[in-house]
Amino acid sequence: MPIRNILRCLLLLCFLHLSYQGPIEVEIKNTIDEVYVNCRSNKNPGLVVAVVKDGQEVMTESFGVKDKISLEPVTKDTLFGLGGLSALFANVLFAKKSAAFDAINEDTTLRNLFGNNKIFKKSKLRSRYATTLDIMAHRLGIRNTPYLFLDETVTRGGPVIDRIANMRARGRFRDSMFYNEVLYSILTTIGERLGSDAWERLVDVEIYQPLGMNTANFTTIVSPSTTDIAQAYKDDEGTLYPVPHEFLKKWSRLCATTCVMSSVKDMAKFMKFLLGNGTIPGTSEILLSKKSHEDLFDAYNRLQNPSIEDYFLTIRGLPVSRTHFAYAQGIKKGIYNNERILESADDMFGYNTLLTLFPDHNLGIFIAMTGEDKDDLFRTALSSYISDLYLGKQAWLNATLLCSFPEPFMPAPPESTPKTHPEVPIGRNLEDFVGNYTSDIYGTASVVDENGNLKFIYGMGEFNLKREETESLKFNMFPTGLIEHLIPVDDLRFKEDPNTLQIESLRVDRFDGGVFTKESPPTTTTTTTTQAPVSAGGVAIPL
Known part of the structure; x- marks a missing residue:
């Protein structure tokens, strides 16, 4: 073979290698490798990162282990619980299924959807005018009541509607921001009624399959013994404890803000859809109309004193600021380093996630980890570092600072110290x-x-x-x-x-x-709770 042809082949191989993983990806991976070894492996047994840019998956990396017993490595197919990021899937499903009905959209009132004029018994105003969009944007002014998830009799349809009916407003209707994941679960019932099937099957058919999310699953139906899952670990006073899947399955039964599980590879596909125009990436096939897709990211509620500003502002000593100012449908709108962002983060019993979109640059970053990440600091700092490199900005973070953040810019949040609870006599029968x-x-x-x-x-x-x-x-x-x-x-x-x-x-x-x-009379018999069956979905209440 002539020398010239050999050189051409070598240049082609170099080009193909760099197109798969370029200098930025190598730098990011090396940095995370160093950070993981030096300061995160004891806090986050498993960690994954996905980056998409200009419609391409440019990075999907996995770090650490699925669990601390087997020490099997996390892979690109390993599932992590998404927690609150499930709301994005709930909103897409509602937009897709409601498009089949001329009289139903996000502005349709709940009283019309459910045929119930007293859906909020404590508020005539909300009973009359509250819409699906008010739920999606958390505009009802009703404070979160997550402990309701402990009660297994609160299932989809009538049971959860009955409990919601007695909730009392703490803020002004459509003029306050009270995150409420129990209220959000109404979307599960609405989705099931519109689609005449279980919510999990609808999301699978309408979202997972069209986008090629072949490994994505749900905490409510997945089998841990036969599926590649990262074990969730919850921090309690400095020690990581495994979270029983039995608990996660029961807790997440209402689904809309809790039950979606995904791999890093599949989340890259979902981000490409979110950054697009409603079509299935790489095709002209419409998954969601362009208007419905755009509506997902409009501002519907304002945010006051967002928690991210406790650490990510220049006035607190940082080189750049990161803030959130409005809430769309299941995702916040904000600014980082003078660039528009859409961002959603959640912690759900040992699963920690962060999704950040830069719509003006067609850039998406997804981070998920097991273990502990107090105040979302590591995830947010890591997302900042990654985005700076892809946007061609001067990175103000490196491996050392990712380990120490928020120091040296400001004091770190105080470490949790075990509290003592002295034994005190009850003093009565x-x-x-x-x-x-x-x-x-x-x-x-x-x-x-x-x-x-x-x-x-x-x-x-x-x-x-x-x-x-x-x-x-x-x-x-x-x-x-x-x-x-x-x-x-x-x-x-x-x-x-x-x-x-x-x-x-x-x-x-x-x-x-x-x-x-x-109630009376009292009972002295030790009681045990009866496990209620997890709802299989389907028609729960009439529209």
Whole structure:
């Protein structure tokens, strides 16, 4: 073979190699490798990163292990729970299925969708005018009540609608931002009714399959024993504990903000769709109309004092700022380094995710990890570093700073220190507390005497009660059983009748002030919760 042909072949091979993984990708991978070894492997057993640019998948990398027992490496096909990023799929599904109905869109009122004029019993205004878009943009002014997910009787359709009906507004209608994932779950029921099938099957047929997301799945139906899944790990006082899949399956049963699982490879495909114009990437086939696709990213609610500004502002010492100013449909609008961004992040019991889109540059970055990432600091810093390189900006972060961030720019958030809870005598008969308690929002809970110790049981949640050193009837709630290490220690307060001094109610601090009224007669029998079946979906309530 002539020397000239050999040189041409060598140049072609070099070109093909660089087109697959260029200098930027090599630099990013080397940096993450160094960061992972030096400071993240003990905090994040598994980590994946995807980058798409100009309609191409330019980087999909995996780091670490699926679990700390087998030490099998994470792959590009390993599934991670997306948590709140599931809302993006819920919104796409609603837009796609509602397009088949002339009278249904995001501005259709919930009362018309459900044939219910009192869908919010505490608010005539919301009952009359609230729409699907109000749910998507969190404009109802109703504070989040995630502990409802502990109650397995709150299933899709009528049961969740019944609980939502009694929620009380804390903010102004369409003039406040109160993230509420339980309200968002209404989209699951609406999607199932519009599509006449289970939400998981609809997302699979309408989104996964057209986009070629061949490994994506759902926490509600996936089989961990036969599927490539990264084990979720939850941090509790500095130690990582594995999160039982049984818990994740039950917690995520309402799906719209919880149940989607994806690999880094499939999220690259989803990002290419989000950055497009509604067509299936690489084809002219329409998955979503151009208008419906654009509507996903319009600003529908304003954000005040976004948490990201606690660390990512120049006035706090950083070279550049990152902020969020508005909420679209399941994603925030903001600015980073003078560039427009669309961003969504979530933490769901040991799964931590971040998706960032730069629509003006056709750039998308997805990061997922297991373990701990307090205040989203590492994910956000890593996304900043990656985007700077692809946008041709001066990178202000490197391997050393990614490990130390937010230092040296500002003090790091204080480390969590284990709290001591001294043993305090209860001071009265245990029988006084034992019984069933009911709430119009939260349903039924019980307090039982278990071998001389009080236990609070709510759905799949069990908490050991220990009296605090106060004059009031305040108790610390220590999660145990299936939820041990997953939910922080909380406070429960019993209230006495001022005349009889009998226990009349209880209130859990994190239950958004929900009051449980004691029923009579009490019971001293130790109770166990009955596992309710996870809804298979389908028609739940009429439109």
